Amino acid sequence: MGVFSFHPRKTITTGEGGMITLNNAETTRHLRQLRDHGAKLSDLAREECGKPYEMAEFDELGFNYRMTDLQGALGRAQLKRLHHFIAERDRIARVYNEAFSEIDWLNTPPVPTEGNHGWQAYVLYVDPENCPKHRNEIMLKLAEKGIGTRPGTHAVHTLSYYRKKYGIQPSDFANSLSAANNSMAIPLHNMLTDDDVGYIVDAIKSIA
Numbered sequence: 606m607g608v609f610s611f612h613p614r615k616t617i618t619t620g621e622g623g624m625i626t627l628n629n630a631e632t633t634r635h636l637r638q639l640r641d642h643g644a645k646l647s648d649l650a651r652e653e654c655g656k657p658y659e660m661a662e663f664d665e666l667g668f669n670y671r672m673t674d675l676q677g678a679l680g681r682a683q684l685k686r687l688h689h690f691i692a693e694r695d696r697i698a699r700v701y702n703e704a705f706s707e708i709d710w711l712n713t714p715p716v717p718t719e720g721n722h723g724w725q726a727y728v729l730y731v732d733p734e735n736c737p738k739h740r741n742e743i744m745l746k747l748a749e750k751g752i753g754t755r756p757g758t759h760a761v762h763t764l765s766y767y768r769k770k771y772g773i774q775p776s777d778f779a780n781s782l783s784a785a786n787n788s789m790a791i792p793l794h795n796m797l798t799d800d801d802v803g804y805i806v807d808a809i810k811s812i813a
C-alpha cells in the first residue's frame with residue numbers, strides 16, 4: 606500500500622484526510638468497508654441496486670473515515686496543479702541548498718539521485734558539534750524576524766506513550782533524539798516570493 610497525508614502542511618491538501626493506493630482488489634474492498642463503519646454495501650451500490658428497502662450488512666466493526674465530497678473536490682482540483690506545486694518547491698529548495706552549502710554548522714537535506722524529491726518540508730540539521738548556538742536560540746532569532754520555523758521531526762520514542770509502554774530511554778535512540786533536538790524546518794510553500802526566500806536566506810546567513 607502507498608499511504609498519503611493531505612494534512613494542511615502537505616504539498617496538496619484536503620484540509621484533513623489522506624489517501625491509500627493499492628493494487629489488490631480484495632484489500633481495496635476491505636478498506637472501503639472499514640472506512641464506512643464496516644458496511645458491506647456502499648451507499649452508491651445501495652442507491653444503484655433499485656431496492657429502496659435494501660440495507661447494508663455489517664460483518665465487522667469499522668470506522669467513519671469517509672472523506673467528504675467537498676474535501677474530495679478540493680483534492681482533485683489540487684491534484685491538477687501537483688506538478689506545478691512540486692516544481693515550485695524544488696526551485697526554492699535549490700536556492701536554499703546553494704545558499705546554505707557554505708555554512709559548515711548547517712546540514713542541508715540529502716537529495717536522492719533516483720527519482721524526484723517531493724519536498725514536503727525543507728528540514729535543516731543544526732550540527733551541535735559545530736554550531737556556536739543551540740537550535741532553539743536560532744529558531745527564536747528567526748521568529749523575531751517574522752520567520753516561522755518548526756522542529757523537523759518528533760523523536761517518537763521520547764513521547765510518554767511509547768516511553769511507558771516499552772520502557773525506552775531517550776538515549777536508546779541517539780540519532781532520533783538528535784534529529785528531534787537539532788532539526789529545523791524553514792518555510793517552504795507555494796506562496797513564498799523571491800523576496801521572501803532572499804529574506805530567509807539573509808536572516809540565516811546573518812546568524813552564521
Ligand SMILES: *Cc1c(COP(=O)(O)O)cnc(C)c1O
Pocket residue numbers: 610611612614615622623
Ligand atoms: C503529515 C503531518 C501531519 C499529519 O499527518 P496525518 O497522517 O495526516 O495525520 C502532522 N504533523 C506533521 C509534522 C506532518 O508532517
